Amino acid sequence: MREAGGRAQMEDRAIISVRNLVKHFPIETGFLRRQVGVVKAVEDVNFDLNEGETLALVGESGCGKTTTSHCIIQAQRPTSGRVLFRIGDAAPMDLTQMEKAELKEARRNIRMIYQDPYSSLNPRMTLLQIIGEPLVIHKMAGSQEALREKVAELLRLVRLDPSTMNRYPHAFSGGQRQRIAIARALSLSPKVVIADEAVSALDVSVQAQILNLLKELQNQLGLTYLFVAHNLAVVKYEADRVAVMYAGKIVEIGETEELYTNPRHPYTEALISAAPNPDPDTKNRARIVLAGEVADPGNLPPGCAFHPRCRYAEDRCRREIPELVEVGGEMGPSHRAACHFASELELAGISGGAEEPEREQA
């Protein structure tokens, strides 16, 4: 395998380090497929995924969160940048430089769960075949008997009845299918699981089952999750750390509780404010409603991509692209934001609203 350089490039606890990740899609037109522009889906993204944690990538559609996750597992090849992956004390490897055979090995340890459990399971294969497929491909199955045993164990792990392994996916509901997808992801005993909107297609009662199941499995198996999602409440429940993305960039990253109660980027503040809360008492709270739409990654505004919708924007924001810088102070855990005025603005998080104490009195 390819070695990507000294250990210094990765944080001590990191299992995956994303460095200067860029993914551009050409905009082509006409018969000769002439390139007329470029969609900057992911633009200079950096973060570390620490062993055993759940890091959420959150943002609206088109923000680049899904593309980022695909570039990590090399389902899409990034335009530039590095994705360093390390197991234990071994030297980090750069996934972006790997050939097919090397990637096949690396992908045993990085697995993926998709959003739509109806599309992600082959309807023409039984559970045994679906969950056993990775084991067969990686020649880890052994005999048919051993394979059945292993699949039964995986089904028990995701709380499905092993006697159902000869059934086809159409016999299962959405939540059960997502359990099957999880069992498939876990069949090779991976270190990292990328969950790409893994609960967004599910009904709330079932979504809660899957969220709890993912947490239990993490504790039980020591998994590391990259949790891609758009629902802030779900992310708050599931993630240890959160990275908020806007127009292909991380605009804020920090520990979940800190980021939700003390956001330092106006976009994070607006997202938190806009998330509907199932509590009628908060009905009349003053809500930040962002005007306009998400920036078009094929035609980004100059300066800070968020400035056309930002209520705090000033001249500087229209000219200069802000860097993602540390805002969390020296003592506490890292909290970084990409806003020129991150240290000056007084932004409201989930505890910042006036309705909370009011509700206590009521």
Next chain:
Amino acid sequence: MTAAQTGEREATAPPGGDAAADPLLSVRNLQTHFFSREGVVKAVDGVSFDIKPGEILGIAGESGCGKSVTSQSILRILPRNGKIVGGEILFDNGESSVDLAAEEADGRVLRDIRGKEIAMIFQEPMTSFSPVHTIGDQIIETIRIHQDVSKEEAHEQAVEMLRRVGMPNPARNIEEYTFNLSGGMRQRAMVALSLSCRPKLLIADEPTTAVDVTIQAQMLELLRDIQADLGMAIIMITHDLGVIAELTDRVMIMYLGKEVEHGTVEDVFHRPQHPYTRGLLASIPKMEPGRVEIEPIEGVVPSPYAMPTGCKFHTRCPDYIAGVCEKQDPPLTAVGPGHEVSCYLYGGREELE
């Protein structure tokens, strides 16, 4: 929290609508079934509710609960294999009360009511518009179908409506085609189209499900403002209890074609009685500081072809009473003013014995 007091106060004077007024729409024991090769699906199986003028009612539930079929039944726009097999949908058209369930789906009465008295907005705004006509053409046409006005007057009304829904440049937007608009603007244009004849009732079927959270916030704000402005009643159909809590006055929770609980949002969200409602609320991660655990409802939603007997929820219910719940459908029982639950925990068992 002295919630009971607030609850009573609110119950006597609901926040929206006029308590004394006659209902605008009264659905009585509605049953809508779907007939397919695999069997009969009782998508809506005996649902009743009222909505008063100017009130915002939420209908909430998970997929397969029948909330969308209920709205399609009201406007009689069911898919071909769906049929209303029982019940009444009484709509007060100002002069008299019409039973929409008894009318021809394509008859004159419904064509007059659809779009004029009752309008609907959908999850996907593009389905409301024809791609080959400008927004203005379609709004003007809708106005002129239902109102006897000149083209110029209709044009003026259309521009006015686009302005009300917050289109940035109504005079220009009216000449545009929907594919030129961004997602959020399409949503606004759809609301403008649906409200162009000033309907008395607007049915919104998951209008915010496919959009991003910031656009959803815009949409909810728009609906709230325009309701205050025009005063129509709204039925908001969604699976998102957050949206219900933010927008509606009263809410009906459905499960597998049945109503399980209804009441004011305050009652239902702060004092949920039905185990399903409680389970749903406990399943939702909260946007509150600190760790708040969630508790899922166990089990899976039964297949529509193999519905449980008795209370449809008994297969997943933590308070399941053996020998009772699987016998018969629990009746609706009042647990407070305007707050009803269909669950044997709160009565109805006497009749069973």
Next chain:
Amino acid sequence: MTEVEAATRLETAAAEEQADQRVLVASQWQLIRWRFLQHKLAVVSLAVLVIFYLVAIFAEFVAPYDPYIFREDLTLAPPHTIRFIDPEGRFQLRPFVHPFEKTLDSVTYAAIFVEDETVMQPLGLFVRGDEYKLWGLFESDIHLFGLQDPEARLSLLGQDTVGRDLFTRIVFGARISLTIGLVGVAMSFFLGILFGGLSGYLGGTVDMVIQRVIESLRALPTLPLWMALSIALPSDWPVVRTYFAIVIILSTVGWTSIARVVRGRFFALREEDFVGAAELDGAGNLRIIFRYLLPSFMSYIIARLTLAIPQMILGETALSFIGLGLQAPAISWGVLLKDAQAIRVLALSPWLLLPTLFVVVSILAFNFVGDGLRDASDPYTHV
């Protein structure tokens, strides 16, 4: 209560419903079969087709006569009336016919066939008649049915212009007319999967070239193209060679639509998450094609093929009818219909048009079966 418990609680409730249990472990093909069986018209049509093909396979046995033996005295004789009541008014258990007596119209000199009521010729099953060699292998003279007197002739659907039995010839014609569709479609299928698959899998320039070729072929009007190609066939070729040449001509256009379908499904399926998941699982290209892509659209392709067969049958009939397809002595429904070209025939011997009925019935049957298959072919669309 765990999910498993809840699920079992639910399942025991439904356990009586054995059918439900079967569905859970039903494979794709089982689901397709169940759905197809619910399409009554398709099932009936399938039965009709099965009968037609059995008849075509056992043509020598099913047909009462040799298709080439003619009886001058019976030229253009009409169909017999099969009777159960004899001239004395008694009921006969065994059906019989009266033989024809040929006379000439004294004014027009047209042949007139009158039944000779004095003679009764009973029908029978497994009667002896003309000798034949089934598939060129088994010699026999037993026919499924016919007149018990081997010298007499049963005119079930009338006689043709030279006194050959029309029913016999329709039965033999089925052999060519029905198989030409199958062979042609098999050929289209092969070409379609090959080029459609290449197009969809390789993409890029290959895709573009193949697509342009398909568009060009489809831009040509079918019938003139076929006509042009068949004119090029030497008229002295043996029947078998002409047959295959015609099949190839008919397939020139047929494969293009299948290639498009295959390509489209390829593109669509590659976007499916389960294919992406298989790639991340480490599955190789061949595994993905054979385990994921092909099974996913095989059923659909088969349905499309069934719907393509009628076009082939019609193509053969049309070409033969205008004299550019198969020629006598070959027997196909199109060749038979060539006899019915003259307006005189329509007026005086309308039974010569009967092959049309068989063409129509078989085409309708194929269409209904195709419809049923298409509806059933993706059992996962609406759950």
